Amino acid sequence: MLISDKFYAVNIREYLALGDDPEAGEPALDRLLSGFSCPKNLDVERFLKKSAIEFTKKNQSVTYVVISVKDGGLLGYFTLALKPLTVRGKTVSNTTKKKLLRVSELDTRSDTYTMAAYLIAQLGKNYAGGRDKEITGEELIELAWMVIEEAQYMFGGMVTFLEAENEEKLLSFYRNNRFSQFDTRQATSDTDESHELVQLLRLL
Numbered sequence: 707m708l709i710s711d712k713f714y715a716v717n718i719r720e721y722l723a724l725g726d727d728p729e730a731g732e733p734a735l736d737r738l739l740s741g742f743s744c745p746k747n748l749d750v751e752r753f754l755k756k757s758a759i760e761f762t763k764k765n766q767s768v769t770y771v772v773i774s775v776k777d778g779g780l781l782g783y784f785t786l787a788l789k790p791l792t793v794r795g796k797t798v799s800n801t802t803k804k805k806l807l808r809v810s811e812l813d814t815r816s817d818t819y820t821m822a823a824y825l826i827a828q829l830g831k832n833y834a835g836g837r838d839k840e841i842t843g844e845e846l847i848e849l850a851w852m853v854i855e856e857a858q859y860m861f862g863g864m865v866t867f868l869e870a871e872n873e874e875k876l877l878s879f880y881r882n883n884r885f886s887q888f889d890t891r892q893a894t895s896d897t898d899e900s901h902e903l904v905q906l907l908r909l910l
Contacts, residue, residue: 713781713845718770722735739758741779742754742832743832767827768786770785770850774837779832782830784849785828789867794888797889806821824857826847826867827868847883851866865910867908868880869893869905877906890903
């Protein structure tokens with residue numbers, strides 16, 4: 707998938723389908739991923755190197771690598787999944803409620819809308835060797851959005867969501883890309899420390 711003359715996105719299933727081919731299969735993918743660095747968010751780096759392949763094999767999510775047209779280098783990646791989502795009615799506008807009602811089950815007692823939704827589970831640029839300067843965050847999320855639009859065209863659905871750390875610069879980035887906060891949740895990290903994640907959604 708090409709959105710500029712600078713980069714394109716590849717579903718890592720394309721590598722996995724070629725098995726042990728050292729030049730184009732899983733070994734080549736392993737080499738590609740090993741060059742990824744994201745010191746600003748070590749969880750993003752850890753997921754790509756430790757979990758992305760296994761999650762894709764198990765159909766838990768699918769990861770797309772973003773490749774430089776110029777030299778085939780890794781510029782970034784994003785991971786998408788289908789997840790159940792529950793939205794509390796009091797956290798969204800009446801207009802959004804009407805749209806959610808088309809694709810969700812409403813529990814009138816708790817005023818909650820439950821549906822299947824597209825999740826942008828991971829999103830990150832590669833900071834190794836300054837490659838992060840070759841793609842913007844807006845371009846990376848637009849690539850993810852294009853894949854989601856293709857899935858929505860084929861299978862329907864309306865809601866995309868993501869979860870982000872409660873940092874104003876990060877939240878401002880997502881708001882500028884048409885995501886709206888609708889809730890928060892407590893998450894546990896690898897160190898078992900609880901922290902708050904902000905949940906944001908965007909309607910197709």
